[in-house]
Amino acid sequence: MYAPSTRPVVLDPHGAANTCAHCDARAHSVCNAVPDADIARLAAIAVVTHAEPGTTFIQEGDPATHFFNISAGTVRMYKLLPDGRRQITGFAGVGHFLGLAVSDTYAFSAEAIDQVRFCKFSRARVRTLLDDYPAMEKRLLAVAATELVAAQEQMLLLGRKTARERLASFLILQSRQGVACNASRGRFELPMSRSDIADYLGLTIETVSRTLTKLRSDGFIDIPSTTEIAIRAPAALENLATGMA
């Protein structure tokens, strides 16, 4: 069973009534805007789906038919140039909402990094739902605004920061997002590969690897394993991230 699947597996094509009521991700997501009493309406249009590592479940340029809400795992969103150069525009974890766009095609692709579970919602159905739940619309606006701020921060990183500053910024961001999941202070998992990190930070794999090694030898971080990081000097790393070093 190791042949790469090209299609995500649909587990629950018609949505059990309590799909949403018991969803772990609901507390962190836009779905929260729908009150308990009406949660069945949301569940009715949700299609719970799994995606194996490496599976592309949103393809840039395809007709934008659905919204997505991640309930487990981590996703990479990216854009490609015709010659294959890739820019990862963000990583989406539990509770993250994907597919906001006015255009009728997706503006980016999305792939499962690890084992991913998500809910699919038909755009047309969500639109009618939104009319009844203005709170959800407000929530979506808040999500979009938050993402916009993050995107502007990333532009600053990509346009003006050095490799060292980029890695410092990235590690701080990841440590904040991972903090809820992991016990030991300042230590966290990196679900993505060096190649993903490079394409997110506008660098090459080699520069990412070299820079991480240097940050370790300079005492800013520990690298217990390839996929784990521990921050030794948070304040110093923070300064590094904003160029104050």
Place this chain on the structure above:
Amino acid sequence: MYAPSTRPVVLDPHGAANTCAHCDARAHSVCNAVPDADIARLAAIAVVTHAEPGTTFIQEGDPATHFFNISAGTVRMYKLLPDGRRQITGFAGVGHFLGLAVSDTYAFSAEAIDQVRFCKFSRARVRTLLDDYPAMEKRLLAVAATELVAAQEQMLLLGRKTARERLASFLILQSRQGVACNASRGRFELPMSRSDIADYLGLTIETVSRTLTKLRSDGFIDIPSTTEIAIRAPAALENLATGMA
């Protein structure tokens, strides 16, 4: 009268009833979501303001008290690093809406490039207005989604494109935005300086200048004056912008 003004000039502190009804920018902006009959309500909370070239009217980190709608001129939005490195995150023209953020402080600064006119709206008042005009909320969501897509495109540019590709992409974008304003086909004004272009594209002034010169000598563009560009070979430039050259 050449001393730089540090504060924008408020022209119409309490908003004449027909301020919005006759606004040139309304057709291109979110204000359009308020129907004619109710336009006075919008006008009542609008404060029309002018900003001289170079004036900063939004300061990153300041309490986010207002929304802004540009009705004339061009604005640069940017973020700074402590040591002064600047990333311009976008240019805002007529009809552009600024100030979307969940945070209670502005995430970026904004400066008038040329003579700018804009309407200021108190956030608190807009919030109550939004409850009565869900169409306006939808419009805001659409604006945010559009900006998000543009931001992702810019990340691809900053992270993965060469200087030549960046300039080609930038010129195509500017030509599209300027097309409505200017008569002769493929020709348009650049309201911003080389320094602004450099900080928008993650390059230096010198590289911008050299690359523009090279694009001219290669026959892609003409540069009738420092602030004007004419695209000679749109298709070839388009290919260049996406790395297919």
Place this chain on the structure above:
DNA sequence: CATGCACCTTGAGCCAGATCAATGAGACCT
């Protein structure tokens, strides 16, 4: 427990774009 494979690290040399340094071209003033 070797073998293969995918991913990561490290080294050596190179190059696109940065930096440093004049010079040129307008715009406005006296």
Place this chain on the structure above:
DNA sequence: AGGTCTCATTGATCTGGCTCAAGGTGCATG
């Protein structure tokens, strides 16, 4: 008309991160 100021162009040199090239490492498989 000359002076000054700001911004753009052009040239010479330097360098951070890329490219090319070898290993190293961990894990799954036969």
